[in-house]
Amino acid sequence: xxxxxxxxxxxxxxxxxxxxxxxxxxxxxxxxxxxxxxxxxxxxxxxxxxxxxxxxxxxxxxxxxxxxxxxxxxxxxxxxxxxxxxxxxxxxxxxxxxxxxxxxxxxxxxxxxxxxxxxxxxxxxxxxxxxxxxxxxxxxxxxxxxxxxxxxxxxxxxxxxxxxxxxxxxxxxxxxxxxxxxxxxxxxxxxxxxxxxxxxxxxxxxxxxxxxxxxxxxxxxxxxxxxxxxxxxxxxxxxxxxxxxxxxxxxxxxxxxxxxxxxxxxxxxxxxxxxxxxxxxxxxxxxxxxxxxxxxxxxxxxxxxxxxxxxxxxxxxxxxxxxxxxxxxxxxxxxxxxxxxxxxxxxxxxxxxxxxxxxxxxxxxxxxxxxxxxxxxxxxxxxxxxxxxxxxxxxxxxxxxxxxxxxxxxxxxxxxxxxxxxxxxxxxxxxxxxxxxxxxxx
Ligand code: UDX
Numbered sequence: 001x002x003x004x005x006x007x008x009x010x011x012x013x014x015x016x017x018x019x020x021x022x023x024x025x026x027x028x029x030x031x032x033x034x035x036x037x038x039x040x041x042x043x044x045x046x047x048x049x050x051x052x053x054x055x056x057x058x059x060x061x062x063x064x065x066x067x068x069x070x071x072x073x074x075x076x077x078x079x080x081x082x083x084x085x086x087x088x089x090x091x092x093x094x095x096x097x098x099x100x101x102x103x104x105x106x107x108x109x110x111x112x113x114x115x116x117x118x119x120x121x122x123x124x125x126x127x128x129x130x131x132x133x134x135x136x137x138x139x140x141x142x143x144x145x146x147x148x149x150x151x152x153x154x155x156x157x158x159x160x161x162x163x164x165x166x167x168x169x170x171x172x173x174x175x176x177x178x179x180x181x182x183x184x185x186x187x188x189x190x191x192x193x194x195x196x197x198x199x200x201x202x203x204x205x206x207x208x209x210x211x212x213x214x215x216x217x218x219x220x221x222x223x224x225x226x227x228x229x230x231x232x233x234x235x236x237x238x239x240x241x242x243x244x245x246x247x248x249x250x251x252x253x254x255x256x257x258x259x260x261x262x263x264x265x266x267x268x269x270x271x272x273x274x275x276x277x278x279x280x281x282x283x284x285x286x287x288x289x290x291x292x293x294x295x296x297x298x299x300x301x302x303x304x305x306x307x308x309x310x311x312x313x314x315x316x317x318x319x320x321x322x323x324x325x326x327x328x329x330x331x332x333x334x335x336x337x338x339x340x341x342x343x344x345x346x347x348x349x350x351x352x353x354x355x356x357x358x359x360x361x362x363x364x365x366x367x368x369x370x371x372x373x374x375x376x377x378x379x380x381x382x383x384x385x386x387x388x389x390x391x392x393x394x395x396x397x398x399x400x401x402x403x404x405x406x407x408x409x410x411x412x413x414x415x416x417x418x419x420x421x422x423x424x425x426x427x428x429x430x431x432x433x434x435x436x437x438x439x440x441x442x
Contacts, residue, residue, distance in 0.1 A: 001027060001097040001119075002084065002105045005035040007265050008338045009099055009121055011236035012196045012221035016097065016119060019218065023434045030087060032057045032076070034065065039237045055083035070175060077104040084108050094441045097194065103179055106189040115440055117192035117433070122337050122358040124195045124215050125155055125205040125365060126164055131213055133167045134184035143169045154208030162364035165356045187213050191440075192433060196221045196341065198419035198426050201370065201412065216429045220341040220416050223320045227345055227417050239265065240316035246289050249312050253287050253327040259393060260328050260348075262291035262319060264336040267355045269294075273383055277332075278303045280389030281311060286329070286397065291317050323348050330396045332389075335362040347413030349373055349405040351392045353384060372409040374401075 003013040010031065017027040033054045057072070058079030059065065065072045081104050088096075089112070097117045098105035109116035120127045132138045132152060141148050141160060146169060150158040160168070166177050187193070195217040199206060202217070209215050220227070223236065250258060259281065263269060269277070274292075281288045282303060288311035304313070319339070322328060323346035332351040333339045340362055343350055350373030352363035366373040374392045376384045396402060419426040 001029045002099060002102055003029060003031045004099045004101055005032050005038055007039075007237065007239045008336060009101075010035070010039075012121060012219070012338065013097070013099065013119060014236060015221035015223075016194065016218060019221075019430050020434065023430060025434060025437070028053055030055060030084060032080070034059070034061060035237075037061050039239050053087060055080060055087050058083075073175065076102075080104060081108055085111070088112060088114075095191075095437045100183060101179070103183050106186075110189060115191040115437075116189060117194055118190040119194045119196070120215060121196055123205070123340075123362060123365060124197045124202045124209070124217060125369075126358045126361055127193070127195065127215050128152065128154060128205045128209050129158075129164060129167065129361065130180055131184050131187075131209065134181045137212075140167050141169055146170070152208070154204035154206075156364065156368045158361070158364065162360055164358050164361050192216065192436070194218050194433065196337065198416060198424075200415040200419060200425065201344070202365075216433065217419075218426050218430050218433070220345050220420070220426075222338075222342050222345045226320050226324055226342060227420055229420070238316075240293075242316050242318040243314040244318055244321075246312050246314050246317055247321055247325065250289070250322065250325045250327045255326045256329045257287055258325075258327045259284065259286050259288040259330055259332060259397075260317075260322055261288060261332040262317065262339070263334040263353070263355075264339055265293075266336075267334045270383070276384060276386040277389055279386035280393065282307050283386065283390055284393045284397075285310070286393065287311055287327075289314065289317060289322060291315070291319075320346075330393075335359040335366065337362060340366065341416075344370070344372070344409070344412045345416045347406075347410045349396055349402075349409045351376060351389075351396055370408065370412060372405055372412060374405075 001013055001017055003010045014029060017029055020027050028051055030053050033056050036054060056079060058075040059072065085108055093114050095117060096105065096109040096114050097119050100118050100120055106116045129152065133140050138152055140150055147160055150163060165171050166180055193213065193215045195215045196219040197217040198219055199217055206215060206217060290311060290313050292313050293315060320342050323331065323342050328348055330349050330351055331343045332353060335352050335354045337358060350366050352366050352373050352375045354360045354363040363375050367375050374395055376388055376392055378384050396405060418424045421427065
């Protein structure tokens with residue numbers, strides 16, 4: 001398996017690895033040497049299996065990859081191709097599973113005569129949207145008709161605000177759309193497409209791709225403890241050290257009383273937006289845990305001092321443990337797909353505040369397909385007001401839809417567990433994948 005150096009990409013990939021190892025395969029996860037410096041708990045403390053191996057991306061370890069992202073990507077493709085090829089040239093591999101953002105890995109696999117699987121890390125619905133968009137199979141907004149709604153098989157009607165960034169005519173010129181375009185027009189390079197989802201969650205979208213370019217969901221790929229499986233100390237890899245003390249604080253809170261707020265590893269909110277969220281949390285009078293990665297938290301009206309008995313602010317939380325805690329009532333999230341799968345597996349309803357990429361579509365699924373949450377609406381300046389946040393908090397904690405949202409979340413939690421349990425839909429898909437790998441070797 002080849003993974004990108006990112007928390008949200010490495011962890012689901014590691015969990016596929018563990019599931020394959022449990023079915024009897026040998027698995028190695030290759031990633032860049034930089035990943036070792038970026039993660040606080042990579043080997044030797046990360047429990048095997050699967051073992052890691054590393055290749056150089058052609059840059060020194062202290063090179064700022066985010067600040068020089070475009071040139072870094074070129075360097076990664078060039079040196080990754082050479083170094084990964086060297087790494088695997090003496091190994092007898094029967095399959096390479098790769099992250100979709102590392103398109104060059106498929107070429108390395110082909111050059112070595114090894115069948116390649118792509119692991120799609122976003123919802124299967126997003127895979128269906130991008131496939132249709134980049135192969136020009138359906139109509140999407142254009143510069144002359146930017147507000148058209150999109151009707152696709154297996155998906156709800158998508159308005160502009162529900163579409164992923166990389167089909168919007170205004171964003172189509174960056175390097176990611178170019179990469180998606182090349183990838184989705186060359187899907188024959190992949191013998192398999194694996195998904196981090198489960199059939200019961202995205203049935204219609206998955207079925208809509210069956211005759212085009214099927215995707216096989218193996219998930220949800222979240223820590224086993226969230227799925228009621230045996231605790232195997234799987235915390236995944238951590239790019240930031242989690243502040244575990246918030247669990248002790250949670251232990252003292254009443255059941256279903258605490259609001260959890262986190263916007264994942266990439267999204268950064270403006271100071272004005274942070275102030276509105278702070279005000280809303282304070283006015284809600286509910287206990288809260290808020291993950292604030294920025295070093296400077298804006299402090300409206302002495303927010304930190306006034307809420308010191310009401311809530312906890314951490315720079316990084318043990319999120320899956322927090323979501324699984326009985327004191328958590330709801331999750332205000334940017335709708336990153338890992339966070340969505342984690343909240344579904346924990347049965348926690350959602351207040352959605354999507355920013356970009358797949359997140360707007362994920363929010364649409366949360367509200368209209370999974371029916372486990374509400375969506376925050378921004379004003380004309382792109383800011384979600386404190387009144388809007390307070391409205392959604394009231395609604396989800398105690399409003400007329402509260403019981404229905406909680407009950408839907410609980411049902412999906414059960415469905416997630418059934419999917420990965422022996423004989424469940426995702427378990428069957430893993431067995432099928434393993435059988436096909438073995439067959440292609442003989
Ligand atoms: C990125 C993209 O932003 C997202 O749109 C896409 O769906 C996946 O890749 P990211 O923004 O990091 O992901 O969000 P998410 O997918 O939710 O992953 C964040 C991970 O970090 C989750 O596994 C979450 O449990 C973990 N996390 C987050 C923590 O462990 N502690 C925290 O405090 C916050």
